[in-house]
Amino acid sequence: MGFSEELVVKAIEENGPDTSIEELTDFICAAEIEEATNATLPPKNTEPRPNSFFSSDSRNKKRKYLQYKLPEKESHQVCCKDKKHLNEDNKASSLPNPMTGNGGPIETCVAIPRTLLDTASGPPFFYFENVALLPKGVWKTISQLFYDIKPEFVDAKYFCVVARERGYIHNLPIQNRFHLLPLPPKTIHEALPLTRQWWPKWDTRTKLNCIGTTIGSAKLTGKIRKALEECDEPSLSVQKYVLNECQKSNLVWVGWNKVAPLEPGEVEMLLGFPQNHTRGGGINKTNRYKLFGNSFQVDTVAYHLSVLKDMFPHGIRLLSLFSGIGGAEVALYRLGVPLKVVVSVEISELKRYIVRSWWEQTDQKGTLIDIANVQQLNRDLEQLISTFGGFDLVVGGSPCNNLVSCNRLSRNGLEGKQSANFHDYFQILDLLRHIMGKKK
Secondary structure, eight states, X not given: OOOOHHHHXXXXXHHOTTOOHHHHHHHHHHHHHHHHHHHTSOOOOOSOOOSOSSSOXXXXXXXXXXXXXXXXXXXXXXXXXXXXXXXXXXXXXXXXXXOBOTTOSSTTOOOOOOOOOGGGOOSSEEEEEEESOOBTTHHXXXXXXXXXXXXXXXXXXXXSSBOOEEEEEEOSOOSSOOOOSSOOOOSHHHHOGGGGGGOOTTOOOOXXXXXXXXXXXXXXXXXXXXXXXXXXXXXXXXXXHHHHHHHHHTEEEEETTEEEEOOHHHHHHHTTOOTTTTOBTTBOHHHHHHHHTTOOOHHHHHHHHGGGTTTOTXXXXXXXXXXXXXXXXXXXXXXXXXXXXXXXXXXXXXHHHHHHHHHHHTTOOSEEEEESOHHHHXXXXXXXXXXXXXXXXXXXXXXXXTXXXXXXXXXXXXXXXXXXXXXXXXXXXXXXXXXXXXXX
8 A cells, every 4th residue: 555664563563463454554544644744844943043033034134033031952961960850850840720720610719810010911912822731840931931921720621521731821811701602511411412321320421531633443442342242241340441441532432332432523512613613625534633632622712812802892913823723713703703814824734724714614804814834924924013003912822742741752842843833932922012012
């Protein structure tokens, strides 16, 4: 079939020598998609960055960076007395429990007033997101660059059925937030009522784990079925095994002794996206699952952005960085905030297509401009500000590939190939606020 020997060997090692050709093919196809996705990322620049934000414009003029201090990349050559500190920094940062944010959805949570520096106040407002469980010190670094604003840690399970632990740094007001209506289902059986009749009593789950980019394989669900069919009543050890696999892969009960992964349409619903948001247009199932991995949970984000509805009744100008499949845009639209201008920056052509398709299908009246990479935005930013009068909100996040603990090969922190995009986010925000401040 034209697969490389390396991928074939890896597939056999991961799945076992008795795996069918069909399952091996599925595994290899998913691996090639992963490889292709990584290949679309811009190559890491190993040369020193020029001392200008725009490399050049049509007249070859140079513009200097705004002055702020970037964290220095740690040297790999550490003396023995520093190793202890290095190991401590590699540990995950501690997180609040419950992870409901500032005045979150639980009735007992009360919003604690906060005071922002004058340099941090909006507009323009900003909203930055990344995974909550980062190595110790990373959130502190991010916070220092974002005007010393502390992250607001929120788990989406307090808003919907699925867990999604994220940290948000923003300068939005925290009073008078409200939920999207209708409220999303809060339990598995509310969200997927057809599973109720097959659900065994010993499976006590009411929530689902974080939606990832992969799903439980046919081989796994087959093993579970065989384990359950070997006896009339599964033993405690079998129950423990099945429950553990169901939790890891978000498997749900679809028949007697039969579990299955969530369908893409079900994932869309659980994450707050409209029906068929990622369906069709040549997008296969494997790609649809991968699209959900790092997307916003719309109901959670909308709760934070809800304060903007009364502030921008005539429309908002949005700069959406690393936009993904348009979670922020969908959240604002569902809140009833008119999208006057959206400049969407996303390297994936597939994701840009999904946002354009959603824009057309919802009959948006504003202006949508999609840009493939931040380098192009760097060249066009001042012209965009001049054309539209600036932006009211900058929203987005940076890839977490080099930050999460599951990446054991290239967990290089904020200086990693993908996660270094965080610096692009901050630099664009800093320049935007500087230019708009001069125009006031």
